Amino acid sequence: MADKKTKVMDGFAVVRGLAQAKHDGTLPAPGSRKPAEDLSSHPPPPALPKDSPHIVKTIQPTKRTIRCFKCGYEFQLAGTTKTIYCSKCREKIDMGDYVIDRPWSEEIKTGGSVIVRPTGRLENVRIWAGNVILEGDMDENSSIECTQWLELGAAAKPHPRQLTMRNLRVAAGAEMVFKYKLQVHHLELLGTLEADVEATGLVSIRAGGHLKGTVRGAHLQVEEGGGLSARAFIWPQGNPAVHGDG
Amino acid sequence: MANETHESVIGSDVEIIGTIKSSGTVRLDGKLEGELLCGGNAILGKSAQVKGNVTATSVSIEGKINGNILAKDKIEMKATATVNGDIKARRLSVEDGVTFVGRSEVNPNSQPVPAPQPGVPQR
Numbered sequence: 001m002a003d004k005k006t007k008v009m010d011g012f013a014v015v016r017g018l019a020q021a022k023h024d025g026t027l028p029a030p031g032s033r034k035p036a037e038d039l040s041s042h043p044p045p046p047a048l049p050k051d052s053p054h055i056v057k058t059i060q061p062t063k064r065t066i067r068c069f070k071c072g073y074e075f076q077l078a079g080t081t082k083t084i085y086c087s088k089c090r091e092k093i094d095m096g097d098y099v100i101d102r103p104w105s106e107e108i109k110t111g112g113s114v115i116v117r118p119t120g121r122l123e124n125v126r127i128w129a130g131n132v133i134l135e136g137d138m139d140e141n142s143s144i145e146c147t148q149w150l151e152l153g154a155a156a157k158p159h160p161r162q163l164t165m166r167n168l169r170v171a172a173g174a175e176m177v178f179k180y181k182l183q184v185h186h187l188e189l190l191g192t193l194e195a196d197v198e199a200t201g202l203v204s205i206r207a208g209g210h211l212k213g214t215v216r217g218a219h220l221q222v223e224e225g226g227g228l229s230a231r232a233f234i235w236p237q238g239n240p241a242v243h244g245d246g
Numbered sequence: 247m248a249n250e251t252h253e254s255v256i257g258s259d260v261e262i263i264g265t266i267k268s269s270g271t272v273r274l275d276g277k278l279e280g281e282l283l284c285g286g287n288a289i290l291g292k293s294a295q296v297k298g299n300v301t302a303t304s305v306s307i308e309g310k311i312n313g314n315i316l317a318k319d320k321i322e323m324k325a326t327a328t329v330n331g332d333i334k335a336r337r338l339s340v341e342d343g344v345t346f347v348g349r350s351e352v353n354p355n356s357q358p359v360p361a362p363q364p365g366v367p368q369r
Contacts, residue, residue, distance in 0.1 A: 202342060210353065222340035224320075228350040236343055 066111045067147035068093060069128055074147075077111075084111065098129075100136070111147075118155045132165075134158055152176055154191065167201070172208055189226070258293040272302075274309075292326055299331075314348075321352070 021027040061078045068074075068086035075087045077095075084093050097112040100120035107126050108114055114129040116122060120136035122144075132146045135153030143162040144150065150165035152158060154173030160180065167186040170176055174191035186201040187193075189209030197203065199217035207225030216233045233239070252270035256262065260276035271286035277295045282288055284302035294309030304320040307327040315321055317335035325343030338352040 219342050220340050220344065220346065221342045222338050222352075224337055224339045225354055226338065227353045227355070228338060228340075229353055231349050232346050234344060234346040236345060 064111075064130065065148065066093065066095075066130065069109055114146075116156075118153070138162065152191075170209070258291070290327075305335075 018027065063076045063078045065074055066077050066084065068089060068091055070091040071086060071089040073086055073088040077084060081095050084095055085091065086093060094110045095112045096110050098108055098110065098114045099117065100114065100122070101117040102119060103121045103123050104116075105123045105125045109128045111130045113131040113133070114127055115133045116136040116138070118135045122136075122138035122142035124139065124141040126142070127144045127146075129144075129146050131149045131151075132144050133151045133153065134144065134156045136155070137157045138144070138159060140159050140162065142159075143164070144158075145164040147166060149167045149169055150163060151169040151171055152174050153171045156174060156176075158176070160176070160178045160182075165184065167188075168182070168184045169188040170191040170193050172190040176191070176193050176195070178193070178195035180196070181198060182195045183198045184201075185199065187197060187199050187203045189203075189205045189211055191208070192210040192212070194212040196214045197211070197216065199215070199219075201217075202219040202221060203211070203215055203217050205211055205220075205222045205226035205228060207223045209223075210227035210229070212229045214231045214233075215228075218234070218236050218238070220232065220234045222228055252268075253273055254268055254270065255273045256266075256276045256278075258275040261279075262276065263279045265281045265283065266272065266274075266278065267283045269285040271289065272282065272284050273289040273291065274282065274294045274296070275291040276293070278298060280298045282296065282298065282300045282302070284300075286303055288300055288302035288305045290296065290300075290305070290307045290309045290311065292308045294307075294311075296309070296311045296313060299313045299316070300311060301316045303318045304322070305315050305317045306322040306324070307315075307329060308324040309326070310328040312330045314331045315329065315333045315335070317333075319335065320337040320339070321333055321335040323329060323338075323340045323344045323346065325341040327341075328345040330347050332349040332351070333346075334351045336352070336356065337354055338350070340346070
């Protein structure tokens with residue numbers, strides 16, 4: 001047991017191995033080693049393309065902003081679900097999508113979307129939704145309140161005073177007249193809108209869109225083919241008269 | 247040679263007080279206190295500063311204008327543009343970031359705006 005050779009490579013074993021190699025003539029002479037290759041003359045290895053299959057990407061599902069109808073708390077939701085509970089007040093929020101293609105008088109409260117088809121008509125009903133596409137008709141006793149986007153279709157006959165929205169999109173072919181001050185975050189025009197607009201986000205007039213009236217805000221974008229017949233007050237840095245820096 | 251377009255360039259170190267009239271294209275990078283009447287295109291660079299009206303076939307703005315703009319065809323406002331005045335054209339394109347205070351009359355479906363008279367002195 002005492003003479004059992006250990007396989008530990010200590011300093012003494014290295015020196016002994018070198019001496020043995022010198023004795024056998026297998027040890028190369030000092031300076032006979034091949035010099036280190038100069039890598040500076042070589043081009044760097046080609047970088048892998050960004051969409052290389054070797055790079056694993058994590059695809060995140062699109063997130064939606066949900067606003068609680070009870071407490072008004074806003075939170076993000078990724079993916080789809082039928083119902084969800086408010087992170088703050090635990091209120092149950094329906095996340096279903098509804099399509100109305102006939103006269104409708106039943107209240108809807110959803111964090112999802114509501115589409116009112118041209119054949120649909122809202123009669124004495126209140127609609128709360130995340131997004132609403134209004135292509136049909138609504139009577140003056142009905143109201144729409146959406147926490148995100150409201151899209152007015154070409155055939156829509158809305159009562160502007162009964163609409164509450166964060167962002168507004170006027171679809172191509174639609175001609176809307178809002179006789180009161182329209183306060184929105186983003187406004188996207190593919191159709192015609194006559195209004196006194198006050199926007200906190202981006203007012204975007206796309207090709208075929210036309211804005212008449214007044215526009216106040218920080219950001220305006222007009223695509224070629226868009227029309228603007230309005231008094232404009234566009235200050236990306238804020239109104240200098242209000243901020244007193246001008 | 248007959249179709250050769252002439253471009254007049256006014257550098258950023260040039261300051262003009264008066265009216266500029268041209269039948270061709272004018273590129274302005276300096277300061278102008280007065281009118282710019284242009285039969286071709288008017289290009290106002292990032293360093294351009296104009297106090298006066300601009301009339302041209304098409305106007306591209308990257309600098310600052312205090313005055314009205316009348317374009318026969320198109321007005322193009324780049325992101326760095328600052329326009330204090332009324333604009334009138336047949337076509338308009340505005341990039342996000344512009345500062346614009348004034349009245350706009352741009353209707354792509356309307357009749358063309360009356361053409362400016364380049365090089366003809368206005369009395």
